[in-house]
Amino acid sequence: MRVLIIVENLPVPFDRRVWSEATTLAHAGYEVSVICPKGKGATASFEIIDGVHIFRHPLPVEARGAPGYLLEYGAALFWEFVLSLRVLFGRGFDVIQACNPPDLLFIIGAFYKFVLGKKFVFDHHDINPELYEAKFGKRGLLWRVVVQLERWTFALADISIATNESYRAIAIERGRMKPGRVFVVRSGPTLSRVCARPPDDGWKNGRKYLVAYVGVIGCQEGLDLLLHSVAYIRNSHRRTDVQFVIVGIGPELEPIKRLAGKLLLEGLVTFTGRVDDDTLFTILSTADVCVNPDRPNAMNDRSTMNKIMEYMAIGKPIVQYDLREGRHSAGEASLYARNTDPDDFARKILELLADAPRRKSMGEFGRRRVLGELSWQHEAPKLLEAYASLRGARECEPLPN
Numbered sequence: 001m002r003v004l005i006i007v008e009n010l011p012v013p014f015d016r017r018v019w020s021e022a023t024t025l026a027h028a029g030y031e032v033s034v035i036c037p038k039g040k041g042a043t044a045s046f047e048i049i050d051g052v053h054i055f056r057h058p059l060p061v062e063a064r065g066a067p068g069y070l071l072e073y074g075a076a077l078f079w080e081f082v083l084s085l086r087v088l089f090g091r092g093f094d095v096i097q098a099c100n101p102p103d104l105l106f107i108i109g110a111f112y113k114f115v116l117g118k119k120f121v122f123d124h125h126d127i128n129p130e131l132y133e134a135k136f137g138k139r140g141l142l143w144r145v146v147v148q149l150e151r152w153t154f155a156l157a158d159i160s161i162a163t164n165e166s167y168r169a170i171a172i173e174r175g176r177m178k179p180g181r182v183f184v185v186r187s188g189p190t191l192s193r194v195c196a197r198p199p200d201d202g203w204k205n206g207r208k209y210l211v212a213y214v215g216v217i218g219c220q221e222g223l224d225l226l227l228h229s230v231a232y233i234r235n236s237h238r239r240t241d242v243q244f245v246i247v248g249i250g251p252e253l254e255p256i257k258r259l260a261g262k263l264l265l266e267g268l269v270t271f272t273g274r275v276d277d278d279t280l281f282t283i284l285s286t287a288d289v290c291v292n293p294d295r296p297n298a299m300n301d302r303s304t305m306n307k308i309m310e311y312m313a314i315g316k317p318i319v320q321y322d323l324r325e326g327r328h329s330a331g332e333a334s335l336y337a338r339n340t341d342p343d344d345f346a347r348k349i350l351e352l353l354a355d356a357p358r359r360k361s362m363g364e365f366g367r368r369r370v371l372g373e374l375s376w377q378h379e380a381p382k383l384l385e386a387y388a389s390l391r392g393a394r395e396c397e398p399l400p401n
Contacts, residue, residue: 103128218250
């Protein structure tokens, strides 16, 4: 079976879930092609890595406002369709796997499904109606459009792949998919990649402790809350022995840097931008505590965060706000602060920094949980099971109004 995966959110191989899926399928004998955007460290228009053929297209700077989204998504759809034709007349494909966001890739999937009889797989990364509310704080006409796009995507899909049970419930209840056509494949870390490195105390900037964050820097990730926690540690507890490192990029990076300056946190907070794996896992290996300040909302409450899995794989204790899927993933590997209370979040950090045996015990619990049930080696068979089911998948219903 030949598979074409389309992802717009991140370039491959930096989108770790998509890369794990692509290489798993390739190693199982599938012919795998991927269409994705170009990005830092992934600028080649075409290359082959681990047997996966990667086709990359240009993409405008991440959108802000309706005109920006129209430009970004319109350009992406154009290039994705052009490159899909290149794959079709080159390697060919039998299945399209669309990885959201956005929920527009069904347009390409519908063309190939109805005209050429290809199968369509929806790899459900984000719940976009909730993501819209998290970004813009409201509903309205555009929110209703997003809901309709999600409905059409589910209706077209031969099968849907959910990242957790919360997403599976959405596919069944809101997407009206039959339970047998929805498969849970969690975004577990690949342990050959996510592993400890020798610590480098240089990241502590001469201080005793290091607290690390890795992930997207957007409005829903709560980096503003984290900075207020840093300010509380310095101002209310007179602590300057804790260094914070924030790893990642995103649309809110510059505003967050400005907030750090306004709060007079220069020197206490290091912003690295995007880094390579060795640097990333060296930072996490050096950290005493890792944090996930995701802002409590419907999107984050139902989503499994890759950073939590990576923290656990490295064996680090975690502090996060008390969200459903975050607690389900981390369990006893994490402390849970009162939602949107940066002072309580800070106190939880200090509580762990004061108790090295507890940090060690929590880190070991998380590591065991990843090794025993959450790593990608436990999820890969579920992905292959989902693909095996395509041979018996029936044609989808007509798209609803």
